[in-house]
Amino acid sequence: MTHSEAMGDGDGPCPLMANYGAPPVLFERGQGTELWDRDGRRYLDFLTGLAVVSLGHSHPVVAAAVAEQASKLQHTSNLFANEHQAPVARTLDALITGTPGPGPRHGQVLFQNSGAEANEAALKLARKYQGRGRHVVVSAFRSFHGRTLATLAATGQPEKHEPFQPLPEGFRHATWNDVDEFAAALDPTVGAILLEPLQGEGGVNPASPEFFAGIRSLCDDRGILLILDEVQCGLGRTGEWFGFQHFGIEPDIVTTAKALGNGMPVAAVWARADVAAAFKPGDHGSTFAGQPLALAAARATLEVMQEIDAPALARSTGAALADGLSTLARVNSVRGLGLLLAVELDRPVAKSVGAACLDAGLIVNALGDTSIRVAPPLNVSSAHVAEALAILGTALEES
């Protein structure tokens, strides 16, 4: 299929940049874990738009909140307040700190529109807080923090840097799970360490139990801020509200985005109150950020997630899914947390298995040559889990 055909536009020059390659399917409709393409074929979505649609497609409560807000008020800019910002910020603060109400651990929230923008804002906040001369950020190899120039520089994948050099300076990388290497990368110019709680795009790589405790004490000893990129792990996906809550540590800054609006673009940066205070009026901004339409989606998403106890669902369904995956042909091991899982295969067939699954009506994601990532809705039914395991199992047997 040509790029133009894939985009659903028939012949003639394609009006879209080929940045994403030729998409294999054009979807028209979704409900819960199911999607339908333009020919009416049904698929099970075990990727959820890259860990975004955590409550399933077209969730009725989120859809109703968006529809109502769209006909009430969509946008006013940050020159004015809106009714959703404070409640959403308060909920995020309670979920991040693990306690509602005021107290010394509480922080404040700044809304953004995407994961990269949330990380970009976090990087600027860390610079402002630490002051000139302490601008360097250390992150991990194989990390993913976004595609803007600064978040690309923070992303620990040198091959992604190459076409865009020179990147902004002030970024260093150390080996994931290696506290000694992080310690060796520190000097007085380092103001922050930026880490995912579990590396998502880089291969679903879990942290060792000691890693985050070691990083936290390095940061404490040297006055370095610990920024946790929870853009993919946050909001229940890993079986806790936030990934760092698996490790018993407290972050200084947290970014979140993907699942926050269940598909509406909305992101947030949370920071400890004294760090948050470094941003003064005019330091940072975004025209769209925090607008009523996106925040209505976030508010409804958080309400439903709390009502259904999304982290508990991710834990229980994640355990069942991991068990099922571990029994499939060609699967050497299963890694990940909650409902952010990857299988390691005994041979490099991930891409062809991913394509075979799609042909058979299951969306999963090949990560490199030997891994497949699964990230279904947190409220996926056990019937859909069984159906997905059967499709994936057959594709693996036939690979």
Ligand SMILES: *Cc1c(COP(=O)(O)O)cnc(C)c1O
């Ligand atoms: C997806 C992702 C980002 C980038 O988010 P965008 O919304 O695509 O800009 C940043 N960090 C992590 C961990 C991600 O998974």
